[in-house]
Amino acid sequence: MEPTISFFSGFTPNDLLFLGEAALRTLWISVLSISIGTVLGVFFGWILFEGKWAAALTVAPVLDIFRSVPLIIQLVLFYNFAPIVGLNLDPFASGVVILTIYTAALVANVARGGIEAVGTPMRRAARSLGMSYWQDLRHVVLPIGGRAVFPAWVGVALGVMKDSALVSVLGYVELLKASQILITRTQEPFLILSIAGAFYFALSYPISRYAASLEKRWAQ
Amino acid sequence: MIQIRDLHKYFGTLHVLKGIDLDVDKGEVLSVIGASGSGKSTLLYCINGLEPIQQGSVEVDGTDVHAKGTDINKLRQQLGMVFQQWNSFPHLTALENVALAPKIVKGKSKAEAREIAAQQLKHVGLGEKLDVYPSALSGGQQQRLAIARALAMEPEYMLFDEATSALDPELVGEVLETMRMLAEEGMTMICVTHEMGFARDVSDRVAFFHQGVMEEIGPPAQIFGDAQSEHTRKFLANVR
């Protein structure tokens, strides 16, 4: 009867499909959180830059909390806090909320650095040409500062993509959770983890290399 | 005495020194001039063994610099070197910058090394700056610190690689003044330089390098007044 047992416990093409779907879920939750989180983060970064001491007393310490507490704790806390205030969020929604705020907290620092990188003389020059405050932001600060911190932002985005694996703690079946489920069933940990690792690597490695090459090129 | 015989140096396929023959006597001050890329700085690096050579020989007081058995670290103690970028060690105070090599290379005691360092710093006019970090010193002061650092090893020879080229114009004078003082004290010096005034007034001989070849060598009066080579005259006409 041995062949039958290995038939049931073996790794099948269907499992590959299962992993593929989970990988898409990883991508989806990452893209969603990174996009919203980046917009929020840039806004916070601007507040940090312009707000001076008022921001230093309000926004800054709040964002700091999200950088000083493990993401996994944030996820569990929020998932269990939401019902208390009457919100019924599924694991996906909770994951998106926390990953978004987490992204925003990291991007805020990057964005502030970008604005600072432009420097007062260049902004004075822009204003002296008659640009308004918003024109200066749009046509000077955004392109120049954005370029300065783009590689850093890529680093944050890839970090969030990798950290999205932690949403599995809420029961959301993203790639790593799916791998875990399959491992339990098939007892093929090495094969399945290799596939999952390869997916993350194939996504992260080329992008980080590209960002590094941009950084090098722009540094000259 | 430094004896250079038929010295050839390549960087990859680039032939930077094409058969140099040169003797420098004890107590002599030699200035080396020429356009950038003519190989004059490379010559200094070959003399103290910072660059390997492909053909010929360099001897310092009878010791072959590039021979296998030579203790190059010992030999370099005879050859003080000052670079274009002054290369002060940023994590050490002025005193520590100068005292480090006597202590760890020559094995002097800490107190002795510090005494030598303080003396040399005073010598180059930095007696007030002993406990200052290089970041708080001007370029000219850092370059004098580099000179003191080399002198603390009590070298027989000093090699200057465009010691003033990277300095702001108003700081060049103080470094040249220090170099002139060393020359007057009888130090043997090879100075790769763009300062024609220094070359003419201070050196015993001036060598002109052109595309890896030593075109001409002679007393300043000859080089500056009556150069034999077409290239030398052209170069000097351009720098004036």
Add this chain to the structure above:
Amino acid sequence: MFDYNFHWRPVMKNLPDLLEAALLTLQVAVLAMILGIVIGLGLALIRLHMRGPLRWLASCWVELARNTPALFQLFFFGFGLGAFGLHLSPYMIVLTGLTFNCAGYLAENFRGGFQAVPDTQLRASRSLGMTAWQAYTRIVIPQVLRIVYHPITNQMVWAVLMSSLGMLVGFRELSGETQFFASRTFRIFEYFAVTAVIYYVIVKIILLGSRLLASRLFRY
């Protein structure tokens, strides 16, 4: 507003246990950092100065550590090695996983640090008669340490935050212990809220300590 009664007493009763677990968190993070610094330094030097298979291995280590999720790395040391009959204790899973990750990130920091010290520093040292070893240990490495001091501090913070993943591989450090108590009492929010505060305090202490140490170490 809340239809929920907060019960803090059980948490407070277990606070000593949580603080003890926090010490375990610190212990594993510090150990991983010490090992990570030594290995990271080695990886950086190999990647800077060597050719051949050793360099390739070092690059694999660094890129895998940086381009896959930390949780994946923990799972790999947890279940993946089981395929080869190697079963690590939860403590060892977290320690090896964290060390692997920290070494990879620190290697890149060290590499950048070495590249930031100009070659001319080495030349100047050698021209004074120093041996290569003396020049490295007296001149180059002290400057590299200064450059990577801040990144090392950040990595230490990351190591503490990352150790919370121990909870997912059955290691009862701060997060694992919290989960253990929370699941027994169903006071999940309260337990994790207190744990979040503990993490926050740990992170702040590390940052403060690092700043104090820096002001003593670096006077230039």
